[in-house]
Amino acid sequence: MKSVLASWQLWAMGSAVFAALTAIFAKVGIEGVSSDFATFIRTIVILASIAFILSVTGSWQEPATVSAKSWLFLVLSGLATGASWLCYFRALKLGNASQVAPVDKLSVVLVAAFAAVFLGERLSPMHWLAVCFIATGAVMLTLRI
Template structure:
C-alpha cells in the first residue's frame, strides 16, 4: 500500500480499537467509580507506550521539543483526559450502543474546527458526509 494512503489502515484500526474500548469499558466500570476506571486505563496506556518507545528506540530528549509544541501537546492531553472522564461517566450511566455514537459527534466538531481554526477545506460531498454522520448519530442515540 502506498505511504500516502496508509493512514486509512491506521484510522480503521483506531475505529476498531475505539469500539472495543466502549465494550470493554462498559463491562469494566461495573462496581467501580468511573474516574478511578479512567485512572487505571491511563496507567495501562502509559505502560504500553513506555514499552513501545523502548522497543522501537523512538524516545527523544524532552529538550528537543519546542515550547509551542509542549503547549499544544499539554492542551491535547487535557482535552483527552476530559473526554475520557466524560466518556466513562456516560458509559456508566447509559448504553454503550448509544453513548459511543454520540461520542463520535467529534467527527462533526473536528470538521468544523479544522475549517475554522486550521484553514482546511471540505467539499460539498465531504460536508454531506459529515451531516449524514451527525444525523445517523442522532438516530442511533434515540431511545425507541
C-alpha cells in the same frame, strides 16, 4: 507491505476498531467501579503500553528537542484527552454503550468544523453532506424507538 503500513487509512481503521473495543471492554469493566477510578486504571495501562512501545522501537526523544509550541499544544491535547475520557467513562457508567459511543463520535463532526475554522482546511460540499449524515446518524442512534 511498507506502503500499507504507511497508509493513514489503515491506522485510522485500526483506531476505529480499537475505539469500538474500548467502549465494549469499558462498559463491562466499569461495573462496580467509579468512572473516575476506571479512567485512572485505563490511563496507567496506556502510559505503560506507550512507554514499552517507545522502548522497543527506540523512539524516546529528548524533551529539550520538542519546541515550546509543540509542548503547549501536546499538553492541551493531553488535557482535552483526559477530560474526554472522564466524560466518556461517566457516560458509559450512566448509559448504554450503543448510545454513548455514537454521541462520542460526534467528535468527527466537530473535528471537521474546527479544522475548517481553526486550521483553514477545506471540505467539499459532498464532504460537508457526509459530515451532516454522520451527525444525523449519531443523533438517530441515541433515540430509543
